[in-house]
Amino acid sequence: MKDIDACLQDIAQGSMTALQQLYQELHRSIYALLLSIVKNKSLAEDLLQETFITVYSKAHLYVPRTNGRAWVFRIARNLAYDALRKAKFTAQLEMDSGDGASLPNSRVENLDLMSALLELDEADRQIVVLHVVAGFKHREIADFLSLPHSTVRWRYRRALSKLAAILGGE
Incomplete structure (x- = not known):
């Protein structure tokens, strides 16, 4: 596989092959990071996909010859924290409305x-x-x-x- 920096540069040019290579290289470790943050398999899988969609759409913002791996992981981490904030806000709204419903617990x-x-x-x-x-x-x-x-x-x-x-x- 090409190095991550080269993949990100190719992705910025619209290469789906480079995106697939990057996914194959990083998806397991990114999923583990996401799962450690959100503690929900389904949400972690969704965030994994969203991470690579974001990488594809924002690859032009990546600064070459910096740590591409850390750049991708930072995107994943930020998406996870955003999801937690949204879930917390949603749970607060549900409690405020007196609905009594709660977010599903992860198994x-x-x-x-x-x-x-x-x-x-x-x-x-x-x-x-x-x-x-x-x-x-x-x-x-x-x-x-x-x-x-x-x-x-x-x-x-x-x-x-x-x-x-x-x-x-x-």
């Missing part, structure tokens, strides 16, 4: 690891998912989350310790 599989990940706070969970699933280096995560590199390393180690304790490890 998270009872996998020990998923349960353990969900016990981490959101920032720590994002760091673990970005590093382990998406393959980001700690420095890239620091840039992506606008945190100091040392903070990302410290939070990653702390998150791993928490996961080990939750899962009954050392």
